[in-house]
Every structure is written in structure tokens, then in C-alpha cells.
Amino acid sequence: MEKWYLMTIVVLIGLTVRWTVSLNSYSGAGKPPMFGDYEAQRHWQEITFNLPVKQWYFNSSDNNLQYWGLDYPPLTAYHSLLCAYVAKFINPDWIALHTSRGYESQAHKLFMRTTVLIADLLIYIPAVVLYCCCLKDISTKKKIANALCILLYPGLILIDYGHFQNIYNSVSLGFALWGVLGVSCDWDLLGSLAFCLAINYKQMELYHSLPFFCFLLGKCFKKGLKGKGFVLLVKLACTVVASFVLCWLPFFTEREQTLQVLRRLFPVDRGLFEDKVANIWCSFNVFLKIRDILPRHIQLIMSFCFTFLSLLPACIKLTLQPSSKGFRLTLLKLYSVILFFFLYHFRPVCLVLSEIPFMSTWFLLVSTFSLLPLLLKDELLMPSVVTTMAFFIACVTSFSIFEKTSEEELQLKSFSISVRKYLPCFTFLSRMIQYLFLISVITMVLLTLMTVTLDPPQKLPDLFSVLVCFVSCLNFLFFLVYFNIIIMWDSKSGRNQKKIS
Amino acid sequence: MAAFTIAAGTGNWFSALALGVTLLKCLLIPTYHSTDFEVHRNWLAITHSLPISQWYYEATSEWTLDYPPFFAWFEYILSHVAKYFDQEMLNVRNLNYSSSRTLLFQRFSVIFMDVLFVYAVHECCKCIDGKKVGKELTEKPKFILSVLLLWNFGLLIVDHIHFQYNGFLFGLMLLSIARLFQKRHMEGAFFFAVLLHFKHIYLYVAPAYGVYLLRSYCFTANKPDGSIRWNSFSFVRVISLGLVVFLVSALSLGPFLALNQLPQVFSRLFPFKRGLCHAYWAPNFWALYNALDKVLSVIGLKLKFLDPNNIPKASMTSGLVQQFQHTVLPSVTPLTTLICTLIAILPSIFCLWFKPQGPRGFLRCLTLCALSSFMFGWHVHEKAILLAILPMSLLSVQKAGDASIFLILTTTGHYSLFPLLFTAPELPIKILLMLLFTIYSISSLKTLFRQSFTVIAQAGLQWH
Numbered sequence: 001m002e003k004w005y006l007m008t009i010v011v012l013i014g015l016t017v018r019w020t021v022s023l024n025s026y027s028g029a030g031k032p033p034m035f036g037d038y039e040a041q042r043h044w045q046e047i048t049f050n051l052p053v054k055q056w057y058f059n060s061s062d063n064n065l066q067y068w069g070l071d072y073p074p075l076t077a078y079h080s081l082l083c084a085y086v087a088k089f090i091n092p093d094w095i096a097l098h099t100s101r102g103y104e105s106q107a108h109k110l111f112m113r114t115t116v117l118i119a120d121l122l123i124y125i126p127a128v129v130l131y132c133c134c135l136k137d138i139s140t141k142k143k144i145a146n147a148l149c150i151l152l153y154p155g156l157i158l159i160d161y162g163h164f165q166n167i168y169n170s171v172s173l174g175f176a177l178w179g180v181l182g183v184s185c186d187w188d189l190l191g192s193l194a195f196c197l198a199i200n201y202k203q204m205e206l207y208h209s210l211p212f213f214c215f216l217l218g219k220c221f222k223k224g225l226k227g228k229g230f231v232l233l234v235k236l237a238c239t240v241v242a243s244f245v246l247c248w249l250p251f252f253t254e255r256e257q258t259l260q261v262l263r264r265l266f267p268v269d270r271g272l273f274e275d276k277v278a279n280i281w282c283s284f285n286v287f288l289k290i291r292d293i294l295p296r297h298i299q300l301i302m303s304f305c306f307t308f309l310s311l312l313p314a315c316i317k318l319t320l321q322p323s324s325k326g327f328r329l330t331l332l333k334l335y336s337v338i339l340f341f342f343l344y345h346f347r348p349v350c351l352v353l354s355e356i357p358f359m360s361t362w363f364l365l366v367s368t369f370s371l372l373p374l375l376l377k378d379e380l381l382m383p384s385v386v387t388t389m390a391f392f393i394a395c396v397t398s399f400s401i402f403e404k405t406s407e408e409e410l411q412l413k414s415f416s417i418s419v420r421k422y423l424p425c426f427t428f429l430s431r432m433i434q435y436l437f438l439i440s441v442i443t444m445v446l447l448t449l450m451t452v453t454l455d456p457p458q459k460l461p462d463l464f465s466v467l468v469c470f471v472s473c474l475n476f477l478f479f480l481v482y483f484n485i486i487i488m489w490d491s492k493s494g495r496n497q498k499k500i501s
Numbered sequence: 502m503a504a505f506t507i508a509a510g511t512g513n514w515f516s517a518l519a520l521g522v523t524l525l526k527c528l529l530i531p532t533y534h535s536t537d538f539e540v541h542r543n544w545l546a547i548t549h550s551l552p553i554s555q556w557y558y559e560a561t562s563e564w565t566l567d568y569p570p571f572f573a574w575f576e577y578i579l580s581h582v583a584k585y586f587d588q589e590m591l592n593v594r595n596l597n598y599s600s601s602r603t604l605l606f607q608r609f610s611v612i613f614m615d616v617l618f619v620y621a622v623h624e625c626c627k628c629i630d631g632k633k634v635g636k637e638l639t640e641k642p643k644f645i646l647s648v649l650l651l652w653n654f655g656l657l658i659v660d661h662i663h664f665q666y667n668g669f670l671f672g673l674m675l676l677s678i679a680r681l682f683q684k685r686h687m688e689g690a691f692f693f694a695v696l697l698h699f700k701h702i703y704l705y706v707a708p709a710y711g712v713y714l715l716r717s718y719c720f721t722a723n724k725p726d727g728s729i730r731w732n733s734f735s736f737v738r739v740i741s742l743g744l745v746v747f748l749v750s751a752l753s754l755g756p757f758l759a760l761n762q763l764p765q766v767f768s769r770l771f772p773f774k775r776g777l778c779h780a781y782w783a784p785n786f787w788a789l790y791n792a793l794d795k796v797l798s799v800i801g802l803k804l805k806f807l808d809p810n811n812i813p814k815a816s817m818t819s820g821l822v823q824q825f826q827h828t829v830l831p832s833v834t835p836l837t838t839l840i841c842t843l844i845a846i847l848p849s850i851f852c853l854w855f856k857p858q859g860p861r862g863f864l865r866c867l868t869l870c871a872l873s874s875f876m877f878g879w880h881v882h883e884k885a886i887l888l889a890i891l892p893m894s895l896l897s898v899q900k901a902g903d904a905s906i907f908l909i910l911t912t913t914g915h916y917s918l919f920p921l922l923f924t925a926p927e928l929p930i931k932i933l934l935m936l937l938f939t940i941y942s943i944s945s946l947k948t949l950f951r952q953s954f955t956v957i958a959q960a961g962l963q964w965h
Contacts, residue, residue, distance in 0.1 A: 006944075009940060015933050016930065016933045020528040021528065386528055389520075
């Protein structure tokens, strides 16, 4: 690519923004006895370094699972072990068993932030750069602009470098992106390997597995199940099995080990109401107290069913007509669905930014906004406002999104044509969407101001968090509808075009 | 929606650049700040709580007021905003007071004052012609100049991390240069006079201004061969220039003249007792001179040419700010440095007088004056290299030769600023920003002048 230096500059900007955000406070700073996610990450380094593998996921006198017990798959544990070795080299006090609980110092903060930056640099950023370079049918300048916008996405930066979540999101997201990249560019084995690594790093990535599975299955069908397709299927199966076995090897020795790890990974008793998350259940809960009506496992089953059912049409279509674009759109729909139903610490990838810039930008802004209560708790108001504004400006100037709000640009042309058959006056769709955007942005800004300046009334201490959650949820509902429309009408127009040609 | 489109449309790349760098500056708020932070807090306190007669006498803190009166008035105005943030910072006795609100206020004041710098850059861009340009926005000289100035690495780390108010001062200087380019000489002179009374370090470049205005403004016409036409001397212009400078100076120093405090003010402004080199040596000629002296003294001791008893106990490398004697080489006095500086700027001044080439020649002379003063001046701070780098940026986007010199100057100059930030958390920031600026400047200037470079390279090949 000719403009390698511009891409380097974009990466450098991304890294600079990340490091400057990391100078701020982290979750649970100076708040004993439990502290926060940062302490969880440090604790895992302590556990994995000092205890044998067999004891990592078990409750014992040395490993109190109530105090930030390990609840992510083995790859996270191995990563923590690696970091622990480095920590031991610099200052063993950081990971000394028992005595290092709640250890906080400037040097340690520097170390932890550096581990995040290195992980990002090695896995996520190359994936983004390569992804943008492999995009087809757009100019080099647009590719670089795309990379800039993705790297400036505030949600990921604020959670990984500000809040410091107990999981390195950039690693799991990076692996998932490698997976998407591999699968879209016909490097199927690499893609599936990367995605398996992603699942083994963070079990939430299982959500993405349905579109992956359907897409790869579709590819095998396309190649013909009797010949090449079957060979591909076998190869894929072997890759998946091999990667899982490699990651879980120490835990496959005993049945009890495997079960215990699974129990830690999928705590069915945690339910859906972890913190005030911006999903449909919390919003619904305001009107109808389902938290109290339904038992926890029923809630979970309901969520899974809803998610599965809403994804089914798109997945079936993907199996029958595997295409890169369809794959990306299905993933996007998946995100909106999951956000709608679950939202448990989830970061969407800006995959279709270049194709539908206006909606993607709006979507990402809302997803950042939904993190507001969490960020305010960690005193990250300034970085969040700054990074959101930077992201917005980058998207506006790179894609000139406000000029791309016509029906065709929003891929709603076929939809509006169909509607106009019944309602001839339905010409104001694009104007309506623009106004909705304006209203949405104004509401978000106002809510932010209110949360920062005013105190909530005594009777409703969580008023602002719930309002944030409610507003975000409304937006996500809108996106859900929108993406569904795109996918369904995309298939119709595809069929029409085939008829014409 | 149309208004939105206009405001945020693609045409406004300049606003996007300015906003982008402002957001970056906001992200730099929690970084390390040097003692200059306390210096400015102290000055806020002094100007707010004490009467004018005390301003240049106050010495509770070691950071006494040593900038000209206009800066003191500026701090006075700021202090009236500061009191809404944190009243405590305005107490003279609150040494090293740095609450989070104080930090926020001070940082925001620097970021806010940079508005003047942004405006000046905008004006400078108008003076650049973009005749032979590529169709792409990123290849236009205006765009490159805007990035080189707005995102200047040196200015970012000195103003927004180390903490100083150079942004708006350089804005004033660039504005006066732009006005001279636009043939609005009176305004240019006015802005420069004001600037001098904000920070007198700009005296480094005053000769360039003086000679240029005298030669190209007061003498209204030239002979056909370019030499001076004595009878075109315009008394009106000389007198009006003199009046402008006089009025500005009167406004600034007048009150102190009335209070009979001028000697005190001058002793604060020009503290020659501070020694030849700053605590951190500026990488200028005297640094080499000191190093040579040290090396010779060590050799001399080893070879027993020198008597150990004659060598002064304190050394120049101890990081203190005092006056010293050299051991082997002759000692350097302020007068010596002045003479060396004058000799260094003489060639460029001669050229400016005898062969004036309009504003561009003036800019060259200005850069050379800044560089010469940096090399040979008394008690030079390493930050002074910015005085040469920023004007040079204007030259770099117009000629290939200037571009290559600029790249050398800016890369070494910026690298020499590294010791200013010595804390561990700031290490990645300074490396990343330095890489960012260096890669951008080299690649963009190379792209801009790729044709000229190709021609030069081809000519070079033909030679062989």
C-alpha cells in the first residue's frame, strides 16, 4: 500500500490516545476491601504464578474464589501467567501470594497499563490495519480513514485503558477480528483457529459462533459436500478440535477439572441483572418486575431463545448464500440483538463502518454513551467526553456522514420502495432518520450533563443510571429494527437483481 | 440539517485539525507538569493579591516575576477567572499548591489561549501560495503547514505537559509575520511590539524586524538593480513606526516608570547572575565550550599541568544555576556572548539590508537570528529552539532546500527537548508524539517536493 506512512501515523495516534487515557484512574482505585477489576487482574497473576494449574479454578485456602476468582477460559489464565513472569522479574512483591492483595503503586500501574498496550499492539491493532487494507472497492484514503475511526472507538479505549476491565478486551476482540478477516478473505483455517482462540480467551465470544458456523457451513455446501466441501469441513473440524484440546489440555486430565472450569465460566446463578446494564430487561423491569417474577434460569433460557430466534432467518440465509458482506451484516445484526437482550460488557466491532457510515457512527456513539454510569464511577468523565468527540470528528471528516443520509446510502431504498407501494407519501424516510439522530444526540448530551451536574432525588438514587440505560435501549431497539430491515430487504433486492440479469 | 452539513462538512479540514489537537491537549491534562506550573500559580497569586508596586519586589516564593508587564497583566486577568475555580491558589503563601481544580484551570487556560495560535496559523496559511500542487488535500502546502504548526511536537510537550504559555505568544509572532507578508507593516510592527512586552525572549529576533522595517518599509522604493534609493526615505513611516513602539512601551513600562521601579524591573527581566548555562544545558555552543573545558581540565590534571588547588569546587554539570569560572579556557562574560551573537547574525542582517527579497528574505533572517541567539546567547533555555523551528516551518513548505534543512532542524531540535520530560509515564507519550511528528513531516514534505527531489537525484546521477 502506497500510503504506509499515513497508516503508521493513524496507528501512532491510536496508541497515543490509548496511553494518555491510561494516565487516569482505574476501577476500584483505592477502594478496599474488594477494590475493582484492576485488582482482579493483578490477583490472577498472583494465582497463576504461585499455584499449580490444577488449583487455579478451585476454591482453597490459597485461592479464595469469592475474592476475584478466575472465571475466564484457560487462555486468559496463561496470559496472566506470562504477565506474572514479567512482574516477578521487575518486582516480586506485586504477585506475592496473599501479601500482595490490594497492592497499588505508580510503578505497578505503569506495568499493568503497559501489558494492555503490548497486548493491543500485538493482536488488535494489526488485525484492524490488515482488515482495513483488505477492504475492497474503496480508495486508500478511505481505508486509512476507516482504520482511524476504528482505532479511535472510545468504548474499547475507555474500558481497557481507563476502567481497566479484568479481561483484556482488545485481545479477545483482536482474535475475533482475525477470525472475521480470515473467513472473509478465504483463509478459512486461520480464521477458525483465530476464532477458537478468541472463544478460549473470553467465553462471551461464543455469541459470535453462530454466524461463523453458518458462514463456514455455507461455504462448505457451496463447494459441494461430496468433494472439496467435505474436505474443508473435515479440516475445519480438526482445527477447532485441535485448538480446544491444546488450550484445555491441563484440564482434560480429570472430569472434575473440566466441570469446575465450566462452572466458573458459565455461572448460571448470576442472572441478567449484573449492574444496571442497558438491555431490554432492565428497561422492562421498570414497568414489570420480572426480576422478582421469573426465576433466574428461566430468564436465561428466555434470553437465549429470543436471541436464537431473531438470528435464525439471517443465519439460514447466510448458510444458503455465503457472502462476505452478508457475513458482516449478520454479525452486525447479532451485535444489536445481543446488546438488546444481554449487554453484559460487550464491545461491538466497527465492521461495516465504511459501508453504512452514518448508522455505524450513531450506533457506536450510543454504545459508548451506555457506558456512562460505569465511567463516571471511575472518574473518567474527561477522557470519555474527549475521546467521544474525537471519534465523532474523525467519522464526520473521514466519511462526511452527514452527506450520506439519502435512502440509497442508508441501504433502505428497496425497503422504502416496498412501503411506497402501500403508502405513496412515504418519502420522508431519510429526513426522519436525520431528525431522530439529532434528537438522540441531544438527549445523550443532556443526560450526560444532568448526570454530572445534578444529584439524583433521594427516593430514586439510581435514576440517572436507569435513564441512561433506558435511552440507550431505545436506540438499540431502533438499530435492531433497522438492521433487520436491511438484511431482509437485501435478500429481496438480491433476488430481483438476479431475475433482471 | 443543511447547517449541520455546512458546519461539519468536508471543506473544513482546518477546523478538524484544530479541534483534533485541542482534544489531544485535553487528554494531556493529567500528565506530569514541571515547576513552571508553580511559577504561574505564584504569578496569579502575586498579581491578584498584591498592588502593582509590589509585583516586581515580591519574593516569598523563589519564582519571582521575571516577564515583562504585559504578561503580568495577563496573569492578573486570568486570576479573576481563577477565583471561580479555587480561591486558595491565589494566596501568595500557598507555595506548591496544586489542587485538582487548580490543575484543571491552569491547563484549560493554556488550551484556551491557544485560540490565538490557531488564528495565527490560519492567517499564515493564507500567505502560502499553492500553485504547483497535487489534487489531494493532504498534499497541499496549506494542509501540511497547518499540521506542522498546529501539531508541532515541541509546542505540545512544552506547553501542555511541561507547562508554559508559549502557544499564544508564538501566535502573536506568527500573526505579525503574516501581517508583514500581507504588507500590513504597521500591524506587524504593533503585534511584535506587544509580543516583546509579553516575553522579552523575542528580543532574539528583534534585529530582523528592525532592519526589515527600516529597509523595506521606510524606504518606499528601490533602484532598478535592487539597491537602496536614499531619497525614497519616508519620515512619516519612520515616525509612525516609532510612535507605535513608543506607545506600546509606554503602556507597558509607564506605570513602573512612574513608580521609579524601572531598574528593579530590568534586573528581574535580565538576570545575568544566573550563569552562562541553564541547569539543563541548552544544546548550544557554550555547552560544547563547557564540555571542552571539562575535558581539558581532566587531561590537565592527569598530566599534572594543572594544580588541583586552583580548580573551583563546584562544577557546571551539577545542575545548579550559578555563575562559574572556567578552568582551562577563558571565562565567558555576558558581553562576550553578545558580541558572538552579533557577529553570527551579521551576515543575514547584511543580506536583509543590501539585498532585500521581500517578506521571505525577512523570514529567513528571522530564523537565522533566532538560531544564532540560541547558539551564542547567555543563559539560553533549550525551549528556545522553538523560536527557530516554528518560523522555519513557513519556509519549509515552499522550497525543497528549505524543507530538508527544516527536517534536520526540527528532528534534532525536538529530540533535544526530551530531557524536559523525564518521568516514566510520559516516556511513551513523548516517543509516540515524536515519531508521529517526525514521520509526518518527513513523508509529507518528501511527497510535496518529490518532483524536485527526483530532478536533483537525476541531476546527481547524470553527473556520474
